[in-house]
Amino acid sequence: QVQLVQSGAEVKKPGASVKVSCKASGYTFTSYGISWVRQAPGQGLEWMGWISAYNGNTNYAQKLQGRVTMTTDTSTSTAYMELRSLRSDDTAVYYCARPQGPYAEGAFDIWGQGTMVTVSS
């Protein structure tokens, strides 16, 4: 079946970096992009950015520009999201999600299970 499986929970110190993976299966990876969405404890959903698995093009949310990098490895059908210079307000559950089509603009029909990232000294 079509699914996205994410890496496990992480605990990081302020100023460190984290890299979360999202492995796709059950569909042609390069025919879609992957978006990343995060949710701070008790808060709503925040879109972080998107990457095309076809050509690696990216769009990032302005507030994260310069701190986030999204990449893909087509040989393993895996997407990655790296966030640098972590702060306490980056503590959140991070989700990968697949838009319905090959572009950034799309409803997210498949979601990963989420990865908890805790930033604490």
Added chain:
Amino acid sequence: DIQMTQSPSTLSASVGDRVTITCRASQSISSWLAWYQQKPGKAPKLLIYKASSLESGVPSRFSGSGSGTEFTLTISSLQPDDFATYYCQQYNSYLITFGQGTRLEIK
């Protein structure tokens, strides 16, 4: 960025009730709107896309309507499984934005 505003923030209702949640966009997004349901500790689940298209497998008691800047999600007869938080999302622009969420609780 396009701002999405949901109302109400919290809604109390009973099993069998008909409920409506509203989502307003700060500028026209045509019909590029989706609705999600999220339960505690779980990923969001797509219910409606393109404002009124029902995602496969979603019960027909869920429906969406609207275009331009005003949209609604209606649940025709609430079931116990429907008590959750609901989010709208615009995808008219590649800068995706979500509403702040509506928590649907048991009265």
